[in-house]
Amino acid sequence: MNTFFNFFIKSLKQIAKIIEKWYEENKRDLPWRNSPSAYKIWLSEIILQQTRINQGISYYNKFIEKYPAIQQLAQAPIEDVLKLWQGLGYYSRARNLHITARRITNDCNGNFPSDYKELLSLNGIGEYTAAAIASMAFNIPVAVVDGNVFRVLSRLYGIKTGITSAAGKKLFRLKAQEILNHKKPGIHNQAMMELGALICLPRNPLCNQCPLNMRCYAYKYRLVNELPVKKVNGKTRERYFHYLHISYRGSTFIHKRQQKDIWNSLFEFPLIETSHYIYPEKLHETEAWHHLLGETQYKF
Ligand code: SF4
Incomplete structure (x- = not known):
């Protein structure tokens, strides 16, 4: 039993050794790998959850250039953060990024906690990101x-x-x-x-x-x-978004999304959402259309 156990442990160690040697010889030169810090690791991991590495690098560089330290990210208006995030989609990640930056700055003096469970308690940090920060920044x-x-x-x-x-x-x-x-x-x-x-x-x-x-x-x-x-x-749910481009005396109507839903807090044209496809010319028959335009006179 002991012999088997020793063999088993040896085999695990060998695999780890092989992978690490290969990594040292073949790893990519990624910006967050130079002088890694919890902030840089966190930022890169959140961005890379949304995009492939090539595109992720340019987003990462833009964020680091504008907010070299977490305190600067915390102090930035959320609109600026969302603007920098533009194109990555899933904007709740950007919002969580901002919330966590504020919490780290205000409650932790700008330092990420070095405890896995504490990391997990931060907004937008799940098991994967907590493990990445804990192991790469704090050797946990x-x-x-x-x-x-x-x-x-x-x-x-x-x-x-x-x-x-x-x-x-x-x-x-x-x-x-x-x-x-x-x-x-x-x-x-x-x-x-x-x-x-x-x-x-x-x-x-x-x-x-x-x-x-x-x-x-x-x-x-x-x-x-x-x-x-x-x-x-x-299950996946199909949703059909019909946007109305409404102009009135040189102005175009837009509104801010408020619901707890995708794209929360972003601006969009007035929207009629349906659960099935509707021909554009039939939209005026929907309840949402009447709710939106009521008795307003309009022309196409
Ligand atoms: S690359 Fe091929 S050999 Fe290597 S772990 Fe994957 S499947 Fe196995």
């Missing part, structure tokens, strides 16, 4: 589990549990934590994510160049295209 041994890590682990160990199921999430988290190098958690986490981003690609992974190919279950059993197992859960 918490494994990061993002899409890249799911993929690498699933293929490496032949895990067939769906990554979107609760059981799958738990299993992958445990596995990621198991192989984590507790001495260098930040480097290890980045190495796992980088391997997934550059080599263990969703389609046509570069197995011939992969430092783990001799140990990879999916490679050995030709299951690379079958793993990870994804199951779509949750």
